Amino acid sequence: MAVAIAAARVWRLNRGLSQAALLLLRRPGARGLARSHPRRQQQQFSSLDDKPQFPGASAEFIDKLEFIQPNVISGIPIYRVMDRQGQIINPSEDPHLPKEKVLKLYKSMTLLNTMDRILYESQRQGRISFYMTNYGEEGTHVGSAAALDNTDLVFGQYREVGGLMYSGTTSLELFMAQCYGNISDLGKGRQMPVHYGCKERHFVTISSPLATQIPQAVGAAYAAKRANANRVVICYFGEGAASEGDAHAGFNFAATLECPIIFFCRNNGYAISTPTSEQYRGDGIAARGPGYGIMSIRVDGNDVFAVYNATKEARRRAVAENQPFLIEAMTYRIGHHSTSDDSSAYRSVDEVNYWDKQDHPISRLRHYLLSQGWWDEEQEKAWRKQSRKKVMEAFEQAERKPKPNPNLLFSDVYQEMPAQLRKQQESLARHLQTYGEHYPLDHFDK
Amino acid sequence: MAVVAAAAGWLLRLRAAGAEGHWRRLPGAGLARGFLHPAATVEDAAQRRQVAHFTFQPDPEPREYGQTQKMNLFQSVTSALDNSLAKDPTAVIFGEDVAFGGVFRCTVGLRDKYGKDRVFNTPLCEQGIVGFGIGIAVTGATAIAEIQFADYIFPAFDQIVNEAAKYRYRSGDLFNCGSLTIRSPWGCVGHGALYHSQSPEAFFAHCPGIKVVIPRSPFQAKGLLLSCIEDKNPCIFFEPKILYRAAAEEVPIEPYNIPLSQAEVIQEGSDVTLVAWGTQVSKVASRKEKIFFLTSGFSFLFQSVIKTGRLLISHEAPLTGGFASEISSTVQEECFLNLEAPISRVCGYDTPFPHIFEPFYIPDKWKCYDALRKMINY
Numbered sequence: 163m164a165v166a167i168a169a170a171r172v173w174r175l176n177r178g179l180s181q182a183a184l185l186l187l188r189r190p191g192a193r194g195l196a197r198s199h200p201r202r203q204q205q206q207f208s209s210l211d212d213k214p215q216f217p218g219a220s221a222e223f224i225d226k227l228e229f230i231q232p233n234v235i236s237g238i239p240i241y242r243v244m245d246r247q248g249q250i251i252n253p254s255e256d257p258h259l260p261k262e263k264v265l266k267l268y269k270s271m272t273l274l275n276t277m278d279r280i281l282y283e284s285q286r287q288g289r290i291s292f293y294m295t296n297y298g299e300e301g302t303h304v305g306s307a308a309a310l311d312n313t314d315l316v317f318g319q320y321r322e323v324g325g326l327m328y329s330g331t332t333s334l335e336l337f338m339a340q341c342y343g344n345i346s347d348l349g350k351g352r353q354m355p356v357h358y359g360c361k362e363r364h365f366v367t368i369s370s371p372l373a374t375q376i377p378q379a380v381g382a383a384y385a386a387k388r389a390n391a392n393r394v395v396i397c398y399f400g401e402g403a404a405s406e407g408d409a410h411a412g413f414n415f416a417a418t419l420e421c422p423i424i425f426f427c428r429n430n431g432y433a434i435s436t437p438t439s440e441q442y443r444g445d446g447i448a449a450r451g452p453g454y455g456i457m458s459i460r461v462d463g464n465d466v467f468a469v470y471n472a473t474k475e476a477r478r479r480a481v482a483e484n485q486p487f488l489i490e491a492m493t494y495r496i497g498h499h500s501t502s503d504d505s506s507a508y509r510s511v512d513e514v515n516y517w518d519k520q521d522h523p524i525s526r527l528r529h530y531l532l533s534q535g536w537w538d539e540e541q542e543k544a545w546r547k548q549s550r551k552k553v554m555e556a557f558e559q560a561e562r563k564p565k566p567n568p569n570l571l572f573s574d575v576y577q578e579m580p581a582q583l584r585k586q587q588e589s590l591a592r593h594l595q596t597y598g599e600h601y602p603l604d605h606f607d608k
Numbered sequence: 609m610a611v612v613a614a615a616a617g618w619l620l621r622l623r624a625a626g627a628e629g630h631w632r633r634l635p636g637a638g639l640a641r642g643f644l645h646p647a648a649t650v651e652d653a654a655q656r657r658q659v660a661h662f663t664f665q666p667d668p669e670p671r672e673y674g675q676t677q678k679m680n681l682f683q684s685v686t687s688a689l690d691n692s693l694a695k696d697p698t699a700v701i702f703g704e705d706v707a708f709g710g711v712f713r714c715t716v717g718l719r720d721k722y723g724k725d726r727v728f729n730t731p732l733c734e735q736g737i738v739g740f741g742i743g744i745a746v747t748g749a750t751a752i753a754e755i756q757f758a759d760y761i762f763p764a765f766d767q768i769v770n771e772a773a774k775y776r777y778r779s780g781d782l783f784n785c786g787s788l789t790i791r792s793p794w795g796c797v798g799h800g801a802l803y804h805s806q807s808p809e810a811f812f813a814h815c816p817g818i819k820v821v822i823p824r825s826p827f828q829a830k831g832l833l834l835s836c837i838e839d840k841n842p843c844i845f846f847e848p849k850i851l852y853r854a855a856a857e858e859v860p861i862e863p864y865n866i867p868l869s870q871a872e873v874i875q876e877g878s879d880v881t882l883v884a885w886g887t888q889v890s891k892v893a894s895r896k897e898k899i900f901f902l903t904s905g906f907s908f909l910f911q912s913v914i915k916t917g918r919l920l921i922s923h924e925a926p927l928t929g930g931f932a933s934e935i936s937s938t939v940q941e942e943c944f945l946n947l948e949a950p951i952s953r954v955c956g957y958d959t960p961f962p963h964i965f966e967p968f969y970i971p972d973k974w975k976c977y978d979a980l981r982k983m984i985n986y
Contacts (some may be wrong), residue, residue: 327765349782350781359782366783374766377736377739380739381742383743384743385743385749411731414731415731518738
């Protein structure tokens with residue numbers, strides 16, 4: 163299919179577009195219609211016709227030798243609703259969310275921010291083994307989460323916990339339990355901190371290998387389509403993970419198999435220490451979408467309303483038309499990659515400060531709230547105090563609880579425990595009877 | 609342990625008098641039957657390609673599962689898939705070229721019968737196929753993925769080992785992909801060379817959380833495949849491709865299950881225990897009962913070795929790190945004092961699978977015979 167040429171043509175036309183910069187590929191049947199037929203029809207063979215007959219591309223001949231220039235100087239434009247001061251730029255793009263919803267967005271982001279600070283510190287103090295903060299990217303989490311239905315399925319990478327925060331108040335307990343690996347951890351203490359999962363919220367448990375969730379999300383979307391479930395699957399990943407083969411696999415499968423899925427890329431500028439200039443040479447991730455036949459958009463990830471609008475529209479169409487959508491949310495990773503990283507080794511403090519002070523999703527939404535008269539300094543102070551208290555309570559509770567019984571080391575490998583594994587479990591139990599004093603049994607449930 | 613590996617193989621206990629001469633006179637010994645198969649005679653001066661190095665011995669018609677039909681291995685696979693799609697509306701089959709019927713004809717007719725949303729081609733991408741299959745299974749639907757040759761399963765190794773195998777454990781049983789089955793043609797085929805002959809079961813046997821199953825016959829294949837599909841854990845089902853056409857026997861038309869965790873004796877004996885799986889079983893197939901050898905069937909294997917004192921394990925895969933080493937190691941732990949001779953492994957050499965040298969590479973019946981002889985005379 164004519165990818166690059168059509169895309170280049172469309173980019174030139176779309177500069178200065180006032181509407182959402184959704185790239186519309188000029189393909190028959192692509193607009194607003196449920197596509198149940200295979201994209202390419204069998205072409206009529208006619209040897210008298212001088213048109214191309216190749217099964218592999220639907221294109222015209224050209225007799226001028228010309229390489230397509232990848233358009234990276236001025237790439238796909240970035241859709242936004244608010245400016246950096248939280249003012250709506252184009253009133254027709256204002257989603258006009260009700261006050262409660264906007265407050266919920268704001269409180270989720272700030273609660274997450276507070277939890278991040280406390281848990282980061284707790285790792286530094288040796289209370290938990292590891293942590294990853296979400297500083298600067300909170301807008302991508304809650305903006306997208308707010309646009310989804312309760313039954314939609316979420317596959318994340320590891321820096322999307324704000325979505326889970328947005329969807330429930332019991333979340334703090336869930337997060338703390340997992341980070342501490344205590345008896346309340348739904349994951350039964352098996353994984354490193356921040357590898358959350360929640361069946362109720364349809365948030366599939368995080369795994370460390372990057373991008374593996376991408377083709378999985380596509381399969382889940384295919385199953386949802388077959389089940390007529392009216393469900394979308396959203397799949398989050400970073401711009402670094404998008405380099406993995408699994409990302410290519412996922413995009414291609416989603417397009418060829420016509421799956422109702424939203425690919426949500428958080429482009430935060432760094433993959434640990436690797437800047438985007440060393441991650442890719444093309445125009446980011448959004449530009450890859452058309453290459454697969456995927457509707458694509460680039461948004462300002464620090465603008466909660468832009469993220470919300472794009473996700474909402476993508477969701478509506480993905481389910482209605484059974485096709486994938488790619489949203490590249492541009493943002494910045496203000497914090498270190500994790501507690502094992504010190505980013506001053508590869509970037510300047512000035513750069514980080516700029517984003518923290520001048521273009522932060524929380525500040526921008528707060529400006530919006532203030533301008534609407536829905537928030538003020540008093541409430542801000544009270545909420546900071548309250549959110550800190552909430553987090554500290556959950557934190558102290560989680561810290562006091564014991565760890566799960568060591569027998570849980572052996573279960574859930576299979577649905578049923580095989581005899582061989584039971585033997586090994588018994589062997590550990592016997593070992594602990596003799597050598598138990600050398601093991602931290604006091605911290606574990608009996 | 610680290611793994612539950614289910615392999616359909618066989619334990620053969622031979623009655624042997626210890627001296628070589630007695631071998632030839634043993635009635636009913638599968639070994640003798642195997643030797644009756646003549647080598648291809650060359651009539652003319654021109655070289656002919658070697659015929660198959662074994663003869664498949666069909667099992668007697670199974671009576672307990674209703675009406676049967678003569679099926680070869682690929683037909684028995686089709687029958688299992690047909691049964692699965694008929695009774696499980698969520699089940700889907702996908703992979704490269706499955707839509708037209710598959711390169712080994714295992715999915716012939718299924719797309720027409722069940723629809724293109726249930727039997728469909730994917731792009732050429734094994735990591736995608738398995739990842740996609742995991743995702744389907746996570747929602748609870750049944751995913752039957754095909755990897756065109758086991759030799760090409762490696763791009764999907766990460767998805768299988770790091771994801772599928774660990775899904776239930778790492779999520780504390782919140783999520784799982786138990787309804788995923790991966791099918792793939794496996795083993796030597798006479799001319800497959802490096803990339804159409806591999807037996808990679810050992811790589812997966814080392815991974816806790818998945819099951820690896822290898823049938824030895826059409827009847828086994830259908831029953832085991834149905835069990836894999838219904839099993840609540842992700843399974844890899846390796847199909848010995850040389851048997852797709854070469855093995856034919858009466859197979860029930862209706863669905864039936866052969867349990868994945870069970871052992872059976874193929875032939876009773878008292879002097880040697882022989883273990884193999886897949887095509888190797890046909891090297892010395894017997895008409896008696898079949899055996900599924902599983903790690904949970906280890907206790908059965910121990911009983912056998914305690915009785916015979918001698919164990920020979922054979923597989924096509926290379927010797928070093930092959931699954932025979934796991935069996936050997938476990939048996940010597942449990943049956944050390946009962947062993948009359950070192951455990952013998954008759955396997956492929958530690959080389960990639962060659963093309964023109966295949967007849968020399970494979971652990972054929974002569975190598976098994978020689979190893980047995982040495983073991984008996986130890």
